[in-house]
Amino acid sequence: MGSQKGFLSAIHSSYYNFIDKLGKYVPYILLAPTLVYMILFIGYPLVQGVKLAFFDEQGRFTTANLDYLLNSELSYFWDALKYTLILTGIIVPTQLLIALLLAFFFTSFRFKGRGVAIYVAVLPLTISDVAAGLIWYTMLTGNGFLNKLLINLGIISEPIQFFGWEYRNMEILAIVLAELWRSTAIVFVILFAGLQMVSQEYIEAAEVFGASTLQRLRHIVFPLILPSIQAALLIRTLFALQIFGVVWVLAGRDVPVLAGEAYYEQVSLHHSGVAALYALIIASISAILGAIYIKFFKAKYLEQ
Amino acid sequence: MAGVMGNPLKYSFRGIFIAAIASLVMAWILVPIIVSILYAFAAPSDYYDVKKIIPLKYTLEHVNDLLVLGARDAMLNSVIVALLTIAISFAIGLPAGYAFAKYVFPGKDSLKLLMIGLRMFPIIVIAVPLVTLYIRMGLYDTPLGVALAHTAMALPFVVIITSSIFAGVPDELEEAAMIFGLSRMGAFLRVTLPLALPGLAAAAIFTFIMSWNDVFIASLLTTLNRTLPAFILVSAMAAPDFIKFAAAFLMVIPAMIFVFVARRYLIAMWGITLR
Numbered sequence: 001m002g003s004q005k006g007f008l009s010a011i012h013s014s015y016y017n018f019i020d021k022l023g024k025y026v027p028y029i030l031l032a033p034t035l036v037y038m039i040l041f042i043g044y045p046l047v048q049g050v051k052l053a054f055f056d057e058q059g060r061f062t063t064a065n066l067d068y069l070l071n072s073e074l075s076y077f078w079d080a081l082k083y084t085l086i087l088t089g090i091i092v093p094t095q096l097l098i099a100l101l102l103a104f105f106f107t108s109f110r111f112k113g114r115g116v117a118i119y120v121a122v123l124p125l126t127i128s129d130v131a132a133g134l135i136w137y138t139m140l141t142g143n144g145f146l147n148k149l150l151i152n153l154g155i156i157s158e159p160i161q162f163f164g165w166e167y168r169n170m171e172i173l174a175i176v177l178a179e180l181w182r183s184t185a186i187v188f189v190i191l192f193a194g195l196q197m198v199s200q201e202y203i204e205a206a207e208v209f210g211a212s213t214l215q216r217l218r219h220i221v222f223p224l225i226l227p228s229i230q231a232a233l234l235i236r237t238l239f240a241l242q243i244f245g246v247v248w249v250l251a252g253r254d255v256p257v258l259a260g261e262a263y264y265e266q267v268s269l270h271h272s273g274v275a276a277l278y279a280l281i282i283a284s285i286s287a288i289l290g291a292i293y294i295k296f297f298k299a300k301y302l303e304q
Numbered sequence: 305m306a307g308v309m310g311n312p313l314k315y316s317f318r319g320i321f322i323a324a325i326a327s328l329v330m331a332w333i334l335v336p337i338i339v340s341i342l343y344a345f346a347a348p349s350d351y352y353d354v355k356k357i358i359p360l361k362y363t364l365e366h367v368n369d370l371l372v373l374g375a376r377d378a379m380l381n382s383v384i385v386a387l388l389t390i391a392i393s394f395a396i397g398l399p400a401g402y403a404f405a406k407y408v409f410p411g412k413d414s415l416k417l418l419m420i421g422l423r424m425f426p427i428i429v430i431a432v433p434l435v436t437l438y439i440r441m442g443l444y445d446t447p448l449g450v451a452l453a454h455t456a457m458a459l460p461f462v463v464i465i466t467s468s469i470f471a472g473v474p475d476e477l478e479e480a481a482m483i484f485g486l487s488r489m490g491a492f493l494r495v496t497l498p499l500a501l502p503g504l505a506a507a508a509i510f511t512f513i514m515s516w517n518d519v520f521i522a523s524l525l526t527t528l529n530r531t532l533p534a535f536i537l538v539s540a541m542a543a544p545d546f547i548k549f550a551a552a553f554l555m556v557i558p559a560m561i562f563v564f565v566a567r568r569y570l571i572a573m574w575g576i577t578l579r
Contacts, residue, residue, distance in 0.1 A: 030403035031415065033396045034463055038422060041430060041456035048433035102329065109322050117326045119567060120333050126559035128517030130533045134540065134552035138340040141545060145339045148357045181336060235424060242426050245519045248537060259428055259520060266432055266524055279429040286426045 046283070052276035065273035075274070076256040084257045087172070087247075088240040091179045096233060098180070099187035107195045118192075124185045132182035133175075133249030137163070140174050163250070171251040178246050183239070187232045194228025195221070234293045238286050258282055337556065344553035348546070366546040367553060375554055378535035381447055385522070385531055386515040388451035390508050393458045394466075398504075401466025402492070406475065423460040430456060431524040438525060445526045453525060454515040462511060469503035470496065506569035509562045516559065 056062045069077045106118055124132070139145050140162040147159035162170045198221055206216045244259035253264065262278035265271040343351065344366060346359035403409075404416060434453055435444065443449035473496050481491035497504075519533035526534055536551045543551075 024409075027403040027407035027409040027412070030399035030407075034400040034459060035415075037396050037459060038456065041434075041452065042422065042425060042427075045430035045433040045437070048437065049429065052433060052436070105325055109318075111322050111326070113326065117329060120330050123333055123337070123560070123563065126513050126517075126563045127556055128519065128533060128559075130519050130537060131517075131552050131555035131559075134536075134548050134555070135336045135340040137545075138343050138549050138552060139336050143351055143354075143545070145335075145343070145357065148354055151354055152357055181332070238424050238426065242428055242520075244428070245533070245537065249540065252541060262428070262432065263520065263523060266435070272432060272436065275432045279426075279432050282426050283429040286424070290421060290424055 049276045049280055049283075052273050053280055065271075065277050068271070069274055069277055074269075076253065076261055077278075080256040080258050080261045080278075083172075083255050084241060084243065084259075087175060087179070087243055087255075087257065088237060090176055091183070092233065092236050092240055094176075095180050095184040095187050095236065096229070099184050099191050099232070100229070102184075102188050103191040103195050106192060122185045122189055124182045125189070127182055129179075129182065129243070129245035130249055132178045133246040136174055136178035136181065137250060140177075165254045168251075168254050171255055174250050175247055175255065178250065179240075179243070182246070183236065187236055190228050190232040190235070191225065194225040198224045230293070234289065237289060241282055241285055340549060340552045340556075344546075344549040346546075346549075351546070366550040370547055370550040370554065373539065373547075374530075374535055375532065375551070378530050378532040379554065381526075381529050382516055382531040382533075384447045385450045385454060386512045388448060389454040389458055389515040390511045392451060393455045393462045393511055394504075394508065396455070397459050397462035398466050400463045402470050402496075404463065404467035405470035406478075419460045419463050423464065425460075427453075427457040428520045431521045434521075435524055445529050447529060450522050450525050450531060451515070453521045454518060457518065457521070458511045458514050461514070462507065465507040465510065466500075466504065469500045469507065472503070473499045503569065506566045509566045513559055513562060 053065050054061060054063070056064070069075050102121060106114065106121075127135075137144070140147070140160075142159045142161065147156070150156045151159065160170070161167045162174045164171075202220050202224070203216055206220050211219070242259050243257050244263065247255055247257050247260055248263070253260065258278055258281060262275045262282070265278065266275035342359055345362040345364065347361035347363050350356045350359035350361050400419075404412065404419075430453065434449075438444035438449050443452070477495050477499070478488075478491045481495045482488060486494060517533065518531075519537055522531040522534040523537055530538070532555060536555065540548050540551045
């Protein structure tokens with residue numbers, strides 16, 4: 001019995017010695033296609049983007065696109081920057097709060113139908129921004145569900161107008177509602193997963209030592225899910241900076257945003273250089289945020 | 305646990321609280337979806353009647369009109385683009401996911417971090433430069449061109465998800481298969497791959513939805529052969545309300561079907577990719 005085991009492990013180890021010699025390069029060979037693809041489809045377009053934005057057709061350096069973007073009356077850059085930041089500033093903190101409360105709710109209480117409720121809460125994960133915009137248009141338009149409901153309840157006598165240039169603030173409200181509805185699910189999933197990884201033993205230990213519910217939340221649970229909160233914040237902030245489809249469907253250029261202006265300059269005005277510049281601006285803001293994030297939280301990711 | 309039985313008043317308050325929050329969450333998510341589906345099929349007379357909050361007469365006209373106007377071709381393009389994206393991103397990303405899961409090698413941590421970083425790269429940035437490149441290469445306005453750009457978007461996710469799926473298959477099984485004479489490739493094909501298949505199917509659905517939902521890249525890279533979101537973005541803005549409702553319906557339904565099919569993996573999948 002013993003000799004047979006020795007024989008097997010001898011084969012085993014000699015096989016592995018062979019694989020080891022050849023195998024040193026195997027992971028790199030497996031990874032090569034992905035790396036080459038990312039260089040071709042992200043690295044190369046980035047270089048091309050800089051070329052489009054800052055060089056003319058003869059390859060000479062030019063600030064014409066930058067001048068247009070910053071100073072032209074046709075350019076909505078400053079408004080686009082303003083509204084992108086306003087929307088991000090409203091949507092991301094609000095949905096973080098909602099998602100945090102929901103995640104606590106679903107981890108604290110076990111009840112009949114909890115699984116179904118969680119399933120429903122994450123449904124919007126698969127719904128695109130364009131579809132979410134159209135769905136909320138159905139809810140809020142003059143003959144839409146909300147107006148008819150409020151009129152029949154006697155709360156209002158005339159429909160509330162959400163759409164059109166003169167109701168720009170209401171358009172912003174509609175965008176915020178649609179984005180909260182659609183993208184809070186992503187934050188919820190991240191926080192919910194984070195909360196489930198918090199060991200019950202820590203909480204029980206704190207209970208034994210007489211910590212109140214609030215103290216347990218503040219000193220045990222919150223520090224443990226802080227990485228999840230940070231991850232959710234970063235992901236949602238980066239995506240919010242790219243907000244486009246939902247704005248375009250609900251408000252068009254009434255509420256200009258950075259990605260929307262990139263689309264408009266490219267598709268309607270054929271200003272590729274300006275569009276590329278918008279893209280680079282979005283990329284730069286994202287890169288700065290991402291760099292800060294990786295610098296501070298690198299270790300946490302690699303533990304997994 | 306002890307408090308539940310001890311204090312009936314507290315118990316009933318707790319029950320009401322739970323029921324209220326749970327119903328609020330369900331209503332907040334479900335009412336807009338249900339309303340937009342009902343309105344997509346509402347007869348115009350009922351839609352314009354203020355008294356009819358929920359329409360009672362229904363018609364297939366609006367969805368039919370939209371399909372004839374071009375949504376049928378756009379949906380077909382969307383499906384082709386999404387399937388191509390799955391095929392290309394899995395062919396390229398699966399080996400990388402396997403390498404991360406089963407090998408230890410110098411530079412692994414940095415490369416993994418690169419993947420995690422790329423996952424957050426604002427992919428809309430590459431769309432503008434790709435237009436010029438695609439026109440030169442004959443890829444502009446083709447499903448393959450859009451799929452190649454979508455692959456750049458999906459690849460980091462595919463690598464991260466498949467690596468976590470392969471890591472879930474015990475190394476011992478593969479080693480046992482190799483002791484019994486299979487090559488590493490054979491062990492992968494005969495042991496690891498079949499065990500990973502349900503997870504990979506869910507990952508494919510995830511990729512499908514990513515591609516299906518993209519509007520920015522597809523809008524820039526196509527003019528005639530539009531995908532569904534790109535087609536809707538251009539045509540729905542100027543269209544009457546019914547067409548908008550029908551558009552929402554067509555966009556949401558496939559995603560919902562896939563969610564239903566893959567619901568067991570849904571939260572785990574998004575949890576892995578977004579942590």
